[in-house]
Amino acid sequence: MTLTIGVLGLGSVFSGPYASLITKLEQEGRVRLTAGYDPDPAKRSTAAERFGINTSYGAPEELLAVDDLDIVLVLTSMNQHGSLARAALEAGKHVLVEKPMSTSLEEARALLDAAAEAPGLLVCAPHIVLSPTYQEMHRRVRAGEIGDLHLARARYGWSGPWWGRWFYESGGGALFDLGVYNLTSLCGFFGPVRRVTAMVGTAVPKREVNGELVPARADDNAHIVLDFGQARFASIATGFTMQQYRSPAIELYGATGVLQLLGDDWAPNGFEQWSNPRGSWELIPERAPHWPWTDGLRHLVDSIDSGTPTITRPEHAYHALEVMLAAKQSSTEGRVVDITSPFPDLEYNPAATDDGRPTHDPRSS
Numbered sequence: 001m002t003l004t005i006g007v008l009g010l011g012s013v014f015s016g017p018y019a020s021l022i023t024k025l026e027q028e029g030r031v032r033l034t035a036g037y038d039p040d041p042a043k044r045s046t047a048a049e050r051f052g053i054n055t056s057y058g059a060p061e062e063l064l065a066v067d068d069l070d071i072v073l074v075l076t077s078m079n080q081h082g083s084l085a086r087a088a089l090e091a092g093k094h095v096l097v098e099k100p101m102s103t104s105l106e107e108a109r110a111l112l113d114a115a116a117e118a119p120g121l122l123v124c125a126p127h128i129v130l131s132p133t134y135q136e137m138h139r140r141v142r143a144g145e146i147g148d149l150h151l152a153r154a155r156y157g158w159s160g161p162w163w164g165r166w167f168y169e170s171g172g173g174a175l176f177d178l179g180v181y182n183l184t185s186l187c188g189f190f191g192p193v194r195r196v197t198a199m200v201g202t203a204v205p206k207r208e209v210n211g212e213l214v215p216a217r218a219d220d221n222a223h224i225v226l227d228f229g230q231a232r233f234a235s236i237a238t239g240f241t242m243q244q245y246r247s248p249a250i251e252l253y254g255a256t257g258v259l260q261l262l263g264d265d266w267a268p269n270g271f272e273q274w275s276n277p278r279g280s281w282e283l284i285p286e287r288a289p290h291w292p293w294t295d296g297l298r299h300l301v302d303s304i305d306s307g308t309p310t311i312t313r314p315e316h317a318y319h320a321l322e323v324m325l326a327a328k329q330s331s332t333e334g335r336v337v338d339i340t341s342p343f344p345d346l347e348y349n350p351a352a353t354d355d356g357r358p359t360h361d362p363r364s365s
């Protein structure tokens, strides 16, 4: 079955990473990109010219009203995610929404409710728990290879976007844009956060966006401490304030060993494992160096085709949003904030985990 795709938001992530995966899936005969909408007329005409798609809609609702549309990708600025994803589900579509799923908890709750009622599937970015490297680390943690998890440290950042003013306005910011990756990873390993305390602020008051100096009204710098219960803690350092680093993305400290994800959660570069019984480090090289962080789209297409539930759960994304909003609240009010939302443990298809055989050509996988 060839599934038809419509895109809301024809900006940077559409024209690069998602377009490249869509082209691959089109070549495999699995999808057809047919429609797109962006309020920016220049982006509409560029997309129409480049992909031969219909971009003549006057509003997102007009695209959502198209009958012959199976999947809608919500790739807009963050404040638009929740309402557009919900409208797309209510229009009967399968939906992929970029992170965060919403910028408000109320809207995210309404989106979860809509997903529970609607016939379509909802996949929320980031899709990092789908990477083969994350899956293999998760398998090792659950198999008890490093013993009970006690402590973790995570980091992700860069110097910050130079396009899209909205990144530095209310509803934007580094926590929603970057911190969400580490948070999603850590929750996948530990389970739900119980309490959070944080410092979240704006370290650089003005930013250059498309050659213009603009005031920064959103956070660009954060340190977050997570309490997973039973004295299990983790910290996250994130911001548009990191020029470079050479540290692991995620460090997991267990009772008998250590796992360290190298690279970034969204671009893993293998991992390292310390084992007390062995008394040495083992480097496990990256097995899927071309794994695309847009993989949630392929997963959505696979899930629709096979009629199976998605591995990534919207409740996980909701939980991450609750923690991020609580981190901001903690910083403003100077107190620890309780977290209440549950989410199910990751359940992978056993066939998708590492079978121990070497990969000769990762590009063809």
Ligand SMILES: NC(=O)c1ccc[n+]([C@@H]2O[C@H](COP(=O)([O-])OP(=O)(O)OC[C@H]3O[C@@H](n4cnc5c(N)ncnc54)[C@H](O)[C@@H]3O)[C@@H](O)[C@H]2O)c1
Pocket: 008, 009, 010, 011, 012, 013, 014, 037, 038, 039, 040, 043, 060, 075, 076, 077, 078, 080, 098, 099, 100, 163, 164, 177
């Ligand atoms: N750029 C990255 O590296 C990156 C990576 C991963 C995820 N993301 C996420 O992807 C999303 C888009 O990021 P981007 O870098 O492409 O931003 P961008 O500013 O380049 O593109 C966003 C587009 O959304 C459009 N838009 C705004 N409101 C809309 C609406 N109501 N309907 C349709 N389109 C609308 C804007 O006009 C703009 O063209 C963000 O949520 C971001 O966090 C970005």
